[in-house]
Amino acid sequence: MDGIRPLPAYLVQRYHGWKATQYAENRAWYRRLASEGQRPRAMVISCCDSRVHVTSIFGADQGEFFIHRNIANLVPSYEPDGNQHGTSAAVEYAVTALRVAHLIVLGHSECGGVRGCLDMCEGRAPELEEKTSFVGRWMDILRPGYERVKDAAPELVTGALEKEAVRVSLRNLMTFPFVRSSVEAEELTLHGLWTDIGEGGLEWLDPATDRFLPV
Amino acid sequence: MDGIRPLPAYLVQRYHGWKATQYAENRAWYRRLASEGQRPRAMVISCCDSRVHVTSIFGADQGEFFIHRNIANLVPSYEPDGNQHGTSAAVEYAVTALRVAHLIVLGHSECGGVRGCLDMCEGRAPELEEKTSFVGRWMDILRPGYERVKDAAPELVTGALEKEAVRVSLRNLMTFPFVRSSVEAEELTLHGLWTDIGEGGLEWLDPATDRFLPV
Amino acid sequence: MDGIRPLPAYLVQRYHGWKATQYAENRAWYRRLASEGQRPRAMVISCCDSRVHVTSIFGADQGEFFIHRNIANLVPSYEPDGNQHGTSAAVEYAVTALRVAHLIVLGHSECGGVRGCLDMCEGRAPELEEKTSFVGRWMDILRPGYERVKDAAPELVTGALEKEAVRVSLRNLMTFPFVRSSVEAEELTLHGLWTDIGEGGLEWLDPATDRFLPV
Amino acid sequence: MDGIRPLPAYLVQRYHGWKATQYAENRAWYRRLASEGQRPRAMVISCCDSRVHVTSIFGADQGEFFIHRNIANLVPSYEPDGNQHGTSAAVEYAVTALRVAHLIVLGHSECGGVRGCLDMCEGRAPELEEKTSFVGRWMDILRPGYERVKDAAPELVTGALEKEAVRVSLRNLMTFPFVRSSVEAEELTLHGLWTDIGEGGLEWLDPATDRFLPV
Structure with missing residues (x-):
């Protein structure tokens, strides 16, 4: 096949290092995870951004989190139209097959996808408005959020829209019948978080006030 | 909003532990990553499975890998139809905006999504064939791969289909004009890997033989 | 010019091997590093000794570490006297231009420079005390360290002085105004390490106890 | 001591990986290197730049190269004035104690130090001309080289000055009596190289023509 090359040597070396240490020390557990299947307690939906590491923030190890990562941690609303919806498939699998709690x-912070959405909504990114822009069409999910923050002060609007992305996703999650019924059966809880990359901060969405508060 | 609850205490506690140790020790770097932006060398497309940790296998830290995770690490083919394609958006962002190398x-191994695809293709999972099944429709991407492995011995067919998922994704990646042109300009290389969860093995797709070989 | 010869054939051959393999597999990344500039996360000051390979110990690849190597990994104290200070120039560039974290x-272990310093301080190396000895004058930087370890048992004094070289350098680093201000602004952290060449050990300087502990 | 922190976790992990693999596989050799001392065949003087890896270009392993790295791979001329000259000390140790061949x-290419020198010589970097600028004073070594290339076309002058840095260093090396006598005794040869970071090229200084030619 075209374009396929061997793994860069520095990754080969790092892999062998992992195999000889972390894997070797946890072989018994990894074998059980393989033979008995995963049983993650939580699903995390986060951004692809290389600076966001849910596994390090939560000191996570193999088997704990079912993780879906996409641009700007967005969940579209429920649309069972027979088309391919990768995020919806991940949510469906986590909730109905794995029954995460x-x-x-x-x-x-500093989310490039959200910044692109802002530029698009404010008319500064015509290329994102084209039908062929995958990032643009994906960020359409966040357009309703823009309507709610557009009157914020200029220095606050990006951060506000990043948090709105979390609210939009949580709201859309509840449009999935299997999410709603699991929540109503008290088999599933939803959580909204926002992390500040530079300062290492973490805020959670308080449903009582609809505001983000430091954890 | 419905269903939203505070973060479970065990995660709050782990976060505070991370903040006081790993974050504190790397504050300078994280601040630079925040102020100067990410510049990841590679994008990794892996499965949401809680047992797959690309960051630990490659000893990765904040800033190194742009990571998209979906069910069965699948990439659909290029379809600029104006619909929402989360995976295509992630690939577009990585290749055109971040210019990953x-x-x-x-x-x-033990991929639940791939096993579901196999069951579906062999008629054992009618629920996945329904139009409303997000997992089923997502796994349709892998159907051409099933055709190529269906005559394998029963004990080998799942593993073969897992590796076929990598091949299908690599092939589909090359249908994206911006991927193809970056590959042809020698600004991007593609790599196919498969990891054995229980044994900690890692194999790479050798384009010369089209086979997976131990790293 | 006098004395200049073609590169020995064994190095020519190794270079061509690297070009055809590691370079070829990483061309895209190297080109980006060339066009966008380096952004190393850390500066390492180590010894010229052929047995010390920071890049292999830390699985490093192109772009990760800004490396200054001199005899006995010494940093002189801040002396802005207009003379040529190569080590100070490297530190200045790393901290003020590259803003390493x-x-x-x-x-x-087995550091020849440190052994020379010990011999000199104990009167066994008069040739190093001469004004014209570059190694002797360079090792003068470590003389204050000798005062602190000279009463150690004979079989321990060399190792103690090697570790003292790390302490002296760290202390001298803090005499540079730009290092101190970056440390105080939490934009830079300092780290002291000592590696045992034969045993592959690595120890870090714990500031709480001022002792070296295994990593 | 101020500012000292534990080693970042990702480096701890990479070190343990190295220890369990590359070190473990070479323990016998590393122990011999420790007990019998180093015997490197060559000394390399290269830049601190994170993109220059002499060890990978030459497929080098522990024990092969005595490596001094400073800003812009410069060697000052012989000045036995009793001051601290780190580069001169490294050369002295390599030639007189280790007797490298x-x-x-x-x-x-893309050398930040050389670019700074160019800016300084052309009046665009007054801050580098100050007495307190360590980088500026260090780059003074290259000023004679600027005189020889200043009339080159603007797009060629930086590359020409980078190569002049190699010539200046080689010329200065021959002002050291112990270098000259070793060269004359045919116990030492000098070599000038220049590498293109993005293209992976390597050129050597041909003394017959005083030009750099592809290796």
Whole structure:
């Protein structure tokens, strides 16, 4: 096949290092995870951004979190139209097959996807408005959020929209019948988080006030 | 909003532990990552499975990998139809905005999504064939791969299909014009990997033989 | 010019091997590093000794570490006297131009420079005391360290002085105004390490106890 | 001591990986290197730049190269004035104590130090002309080289100055009596190299023509 190359040597070396240490020390557990299947307690939906590491923030190890990562940690609304919906498939699998107890949406500061959405909504990014822009069409999910924050002060609007991305996703999650019924049966709880990359901060969405508060 | 609850205490506690140790020790770097933006060398497309940890396998830290995770590490083919394609958006962002040098598809053993696809293709999972099944429709991406492995011995067919998922994704990646042109300009290389969860093995797709070989 | 010869054939051959393999597999990344500039996370100050390989110990690849290597990994104190100070220039460039997040001083066992310093301080190396001895004058930086370890048992004094070289360098680093201000602004952290060449050990300087502990 | 922190966790993990693999596989050799001392065949003087890896270019392993790295791979001329000259100390140790057979000066493209020198010589960097600028004073070594390239076309002058840095260093090396006598005794050869970071090229200084030619 075209374009396929061997793994860069530095990754080969790092892998062998992991195999000889962390894997070797946990072989028994990894074998059980393989033979008995995963049983994660939570699903996390976070951004692809290389600076967001849910596993390090939560000191996570193999088997704990079912993690879906996409641009700007967005969940579209329920649309059973027979088309391919990767995020909806991940949510469906986590809730109906794995029956996770928590569904966590983790937003973050300096989000390039959210900034793109802002530029698009304010007319500064015509290329994102084209039909062929995958990032643009994906960020359409966040357009309703823009309507709610657009009157914020300019220096606050990006952060507000990042948090709105979390709210939009949580709201859309509840449009999925299997999410709603699991929540109503008290088999599932939803959680909204936002992390500040530079300061290492973490805020959670308080449903009573609809505000983000420091954890 | 419905269903939203505070973060479970065990995660709150782990976060505070991370903040006081790993974050504190790396504050300077995280602040630079926040102020100067990310510049990841590679994008990794892996499965949501809680047992697959690309960051630990490659000893990765904040800033190194742009990571998209979905069910069965699948990439659909290029379809600029104006609909929402989360995976395509992530690939577009990584290749055109971040200009990553490597695009790695990481498959794995015991993949529940792949097993579901197999059941569906062999008629044992009618529920996945329904139009409303997000997992089923998502796994349709892998159907061409099933055709190529269906005559394998029963004990080998699942593993073969897991590796076929990597091949299908790599092939579909090359249908994206911006991926193809970056590959042709020698600004991007593609890599196919498959990891054995229980044994900690790692195999790479050798384009010369089209086979997976131990790293 | 006098004395200049073609590169020995064994190095020519190794270079061509690297070009055809590691370079070829990483061309995209190297080109980006060339066009966008380096952004190393850390500066490492280590010894010229051929047995000390920071890049292999830390699985490093192109772009990760800004590396200054001199005899005995020494940093002189801040002396803005208009003379040529190569080590101070390297530190200045790393901290003020590249804004590295970590500054690591890496000492090592069997250090010839440190042994020379010991011989000189104990009167066994009059040739190093001459004004014209570059090694002797360079090792003068470590003389204050000798005062602190001279009463150690004979079989321990060399190792103690090697570790003292790390402490002296760290202390001298803090005499540079730009290092101190970056540390105080929490934009830079200092780290002291010592590696045992034969045993592959690595120890870090614990500031709480001022002792070296295994990593 | 101020500012000292534990080693970042990702480096701890990578070190343990190295210890369990590369070290473990070479323990016998590393122990011999420790007990019998180093015996490197060549000294390399290269830049601190994180993109220049002499060890990977030459497929080097522990024990092969005595490596001094400073800003812009410069060697000052012989000045036995009793002051601290780190580069001169490294050269003295390599030639008189280790008696290396080759002395290689390795320059490179996109050199920030050389660019700074150019800016300084052309009046665009007054801050580098100050007495307190360590980088500026260090780059004074290259000023004679600027005189020889200043009339080159603007798009060629930086590359020409990078190569001049190699020539200046080689010329200065021959002002050291112990270098000259070793060269004359045919116990030492000098070599000038320049590497193109993005293209992976390597050129050597041909003394017959005083030009750099592809290796």
